[in-house]
Amino acid sequence: MRKIVTIAENQRGLLVKDGRLISILDSGRHGLWDWGNRMRVEIVSAEGVFMSPWGPIIEKLHPELAAENFVVVRPGEGQVAVVRTDGRATQIVLPGKVAMVWTVLQDVSVEMFDVDARPQLTRAELVAFENAAVVGTAPAIVTVTVPEANAGLVFFDGELVETQGPGRHGYWQVGRKVSARTFDTRPVPVEITAQEILTRDRVSLRVTLTSFVQVTDPKQAALGVPDYEAHVYKLVQFAVREAVGGRTLDEVLNDRVSVDEQIVEHVRRELGDIGVRVTELGVKDVILPGEMRELINKVVEAEKVAQANLIRRREETAATRSLLNTAKLMEDNPTLMRLKELETLERITEKIGRIDVMASSGEGLDAVLDRLVHLKPKA
Structure with a gap:
């Protein structure tokens, strides 16, 4: 019985007879005499890695075929x-x-x-x-x-x-x-969320802080603590409680700079050498309870009203003193008094559209004008 097998150029054929590999067929057309249907040809790709169960058999039992076709x-x-x-x-x-x-x-x-x-x-x-x-x-x-x-x-x-x-x-x-x-070796912001803190005068506050942390030694930051950001976070929380808890509400609100300095000093002292430094740290917000905010607003409002009253009294005193000085000058200088009268008359006449002058004595407008301004003769 004759079999015809065609193999493409990028393929090779494994000729197997009775379960044994006989040879590797090149590309082309092959005619095989197979008496008793004992032969078969497995066509495989001849590119890349030879992925077939025949691989170990070819390497061990047919080294000449392996050397001819494979590395x-x-x-x-x-x-x-x-x-x-x-x-x-x-x-x-x-x-x-x-x-x-x-x-x-x-x-x-x-x-x-x-x-x-x-x-x-x-x-x-x-x-x-x-x-x-x-x-x-x-x-x-x-x-x-x-x-x-x-x-x-x-x-x-x-x-x-x-x-x-x-x-x-x-x-x-x-x-x-x-x-x-x-x-990241650049300064990275670490937001410290609000936490409840009791001041020395037993007022409950919520304080929010912002810090900037920079890695200076990556090796030490990785080996010194499991998580340097969490480590800094906890240190800042402890420092805030110590700084705020030792002050009254007025001291916290009026001296934020001192509070920030104490927090920074505590964090840097406790941080140690872990390859991280805190470049900036400060209180961002101080949140008061609702009733406490109302009380403080009333206090601030009263202080501002008192300041406004004080300023108004100072202005009134200054205005009165100015009027007194002006009165003394007019008393000593009649000419200045008459000039002031004319100035007042000018301001009044600016708002009058028409003036009727009645001279009953028959002397006319000239007499009125002459008598309107009277300067004291020289002694």
């Missing part, structure tokens, strides 16, 4: 193999894995990396390898991205190994667990 990649412990196909990284083979890569249609090269001696990839390697397929189950590469104005801490199995600046950094995650933390 066998088997990295050792602590090694990673990067397979380049026509100069481009296409596969990454992890330790304990075996990859048989076809060589019949493409140029294949293999590069070995000692991940224990050099766990970090260069920038060029990261760009070339990060999209390659991984032969294995675990991811081969971990990318750590550190934003601008940040510092990154890299951990292997929970142990800090190095600090990185802004940018993208790649690490081999083979035989280890790679993790990272980033810290």
